[in-house]
Amino acid sequence: MKNKNTYYITTPIYYPSANFHIGHCYTTIIADAIARYKRLEGYDVCFQTGTDEHGQKIENKAKESGVSPKEYVDEIVQNAINLWDSLNISYDKFLRTTDDIHVKTVQKIFEKLYEKGDIYKGEYKGLYCTPCESFWTASQLVEGKCPDCGRDVHEVKEEAYFLKLSKYQDRLVKYIEEHPGFIQPESRKNEMINNFIQPGLEDLCVSRTSFSWGIPVTFDQNHVVYVWLDALSNYISSLGYMSEDDSEFQKYWPANLHLVGKEIIRFHTIVWPIMLMALDLPLPQQVFGHGWLVINGAKISKSLGNYRDPREYICDYGVDAVRYFVLREVSFGNDGTFSEEALVARTNADLANNLGNLVNRTISMGNKYFNGSVKNLKITEEIDADFIHIINDLVNVVREKMNILHVSEAIAAIFEVLRRANKYIDETTPWILAKDDHLSDRLQTVLYNLLESIRVCACLLAPFMPDTSIEILKQLNTQHQELEYLDDHCYELSQPTPIFQRIDVK
Ligand code: ME8
Numbered sequence: 225m226k227n228k229n230t231y232y233i234t235t236p237i238y239y240p241s242a243n244f245h246i247g248h249c250y251t252t253i254i255a256d257a258i259a260r261y262k263r264l265e266g267y268d269v270c271f272q273t274g275t276d277e278h279g280q281k282i283e284n285k286a287k288e289s290g291v292s293p294k295e296y297v298d299e300i301v302q303n304a305i306n307l308w309d310s311l312n313i314s315y316d317k318f319l320r321t322t323d324d325i326h327v328k329t330v331q332k333i334f335e336k337l338y339e340k341g342d343i344y345k346g347e348y349k350g351l352y353c354t355p356c357e358s359f360w361t362a363s364q365l366v367e368g369k370c371p372d373c374g375r376d377v378h379e380v381k382e383e384a385y386f387l388k389l390s391k392y393q394d395r396l397v398k399y400i401e402e403h404p405g406f407i408q409p410e411s412r413k414n415e416m417i418n419n420f421i422q423p424g425l426e427d428l429c430v431s432r433t434s435f436s437w438g439i440p441v442t443f444d445q446n447h448v449v450y451v452w453l454d455a456l457s458n459y460i461s462s463l464g465y466m467s468e469d470d471s472e473f474q475k476y477w478p479a480n481l482h483l484v485g486k487e488i489i490r491f492h493t494i495v496w497p498i499m500l501m502a503l504d505l506p507l508p509q510q511v512f513g514h515g516w517l518v519i520n521g522a523k524i525s526k527s528l529g530n531y532r533d534p535r536e537y538i539c540d541y542g543v544d545a546v547r548y549f550v551l552r553e554v555s556f557g558n559d560g561t562f563s564e565e566a567l568v569a570r571t572n573a574d575l576a577n578n579l580g581n582l583v584n585r586t587i588s589m590g591n592k593y594f595n596g597s598v599k600n601l602k603i604t605e606e607i608d609a610d611f612i613h614i615i616n617d618l619v620n621v622v623r624e625k626m627n628i629l630h631v632s633e634a635i636a637a638i639f640e641v642l643r644r645a646n647k648y649i650d651e652t653t654p655w656i657l658a659k660d661d662h663l664s665d666r667l668q669t670v671l672y673n674l675l676e677s678i679r680v681c682a683c684l685l686a687p688f689m690p691d692t693s694i695e696i697l698k699q700l701n702t703q704h705q706e707l708e709y710l711d712d713h714c715y716e717l718s719q720p721t722p723i724f725q726r727i728d729v730k
Pocket of ligand 1: 485
């Protein structure tokens with residue numbers, strides 16, 4: 225039985241690529257923020273990502289490059305690892321579908337489902353979109369093209385194995401209806417039920433014979449396992465399901481959250497739960513389908529080529545500005561626009577002004593007026609109570625928002641407290657208090673309150689902007705990680721250095 229204190233979160237496993245774009249980073253940055261937040265709350269978190277390395281698309285690309293598929297993926301998989309490192313992604317597991325443990329597990333899953341009669345042999349005749357590795361029926365096409373990516377599909381006819389989706393249709397609908405949190409946001413749940421499940425599920429073709437870059441079916445070597453069956457299994461193969469040591473599987477499964485882009489929610493809320501039902505395994509608690517990052521109204525995508533390398537943004541603006549922008553700008557679940565102008569505007573207004581100035585001004589005043597030693601001398605005024613109440617309430621607001629994955633609103637709440645702190649400076653006018661020796665204790669109390677607001681905000685910012693959080697706490701020179709206003713400790717401040725520079729728009 226899974227312990228309530230564990231939290232298993234996954235991103236999709238990515239098709240290895242030399243050209244990742246900021247849209248790809250989006251899923252991973254959000255997952256990272258959630259994973260870090262859960263760790264902050266004391267959960268034993270397992271955060272998994274990885275690469276989806278089989279399939280016709282990869283085989284074709286390797287051929288074009290004149291190397292074997294394995295050589296091809298080995299070379300480019302490092303791109304994902306480097307990119308996630310430069311974005312400070314704190315994954316615990318990185319699964320490659322070419323890993324031995326994964327290959328063996330997928331083979332065992334296929335055998336088990338075949339022995340159970342949930343996979344059977346037949347013939348596949350139909351349409352296939354290679355870029356999406358998706359099967360379609362003629363009626364599902366949009367103007368004769370793939371409904372997901374709008375590209376050409378081609379006819380395939382081959383002997384194949386099928387997974388009995390139809391057998392589980394009623395059970396799936398019942399499960400979805402009885403577990404309202406399973407598919408989120410709500411709109412995606414309705415879309416899945418009305419557009420895909422209720423019209424009737426056709427059995428899914430789960431093997432291919434027309435190419436060889438895949439996991440071989442052990443008892444029928446002409447066949448390789450369909451790439452989506454292979455890929456979806458990553459969520460349990462990495463935990464050692466059906467292996468000699470399945471202790472992590474026992475500990476972390478079922479997943480708390482599969483975070484996926486909206487175009488692949490269909491696989492995660494129909495095929496994956498049915499695979500799990502057929503394997504007699506519990507279903508994940510939630511599949512959340514997020515929206516896309518768009519540029520000028522169009523999805524950022526390889527085929528459109530409408531993007532810069534995300535490493536250039538990190539280089540130009542800093543990793544935390546990129547993380548902040550992506551997390552803050554898009555209201556989770558909806559599409560959101562990515563633009564450098566908006567990134568610069570947010571960096572200047574929120575990071576350089578609201579946050580950076582506050583930290584800099586407050587620490588400078590602490591150094592100037594009290595040589596960096598600031599204590600709570602408790603010369604309070606009415607205005608303090610409200611300010612302290614807001615600081616103390618922040619952890620609750622952030623928890624409430626994060627529990628429903630409203631990441632942007634959680635961050636907004638932190639920046640609201642920072643804004644309030646700036647207002648508290650205007651209201652208490654420390655520079656005027658500093659002119660009168662009799663008011664020195666009041667001045668120190670004011671600065672103490674400000675430092676506490678900054679400290680609590682910095683601790684709560686850690687999941688979203690980990691480097692910034694560390695840097696602020698370093699300048700405050702404090703080890704205190706409590707998420708509430710502390711009454712009584714002594715600051716020995718370091719010298720401030722600006723944490724975010726204003727970006728000049730040329
Ligand atoms: O789908 N905005 O991999 P992938 C937001 N291998 N998210 C975007 C995006 C955009 N413009 N473009 C891509 C696959 N993504 C499969 C998954 S899981 C068992 C197998 C997101 O590399 C996309 O929605 O095409 C998905 O969540 C992730 O990037 C990986 O996409």
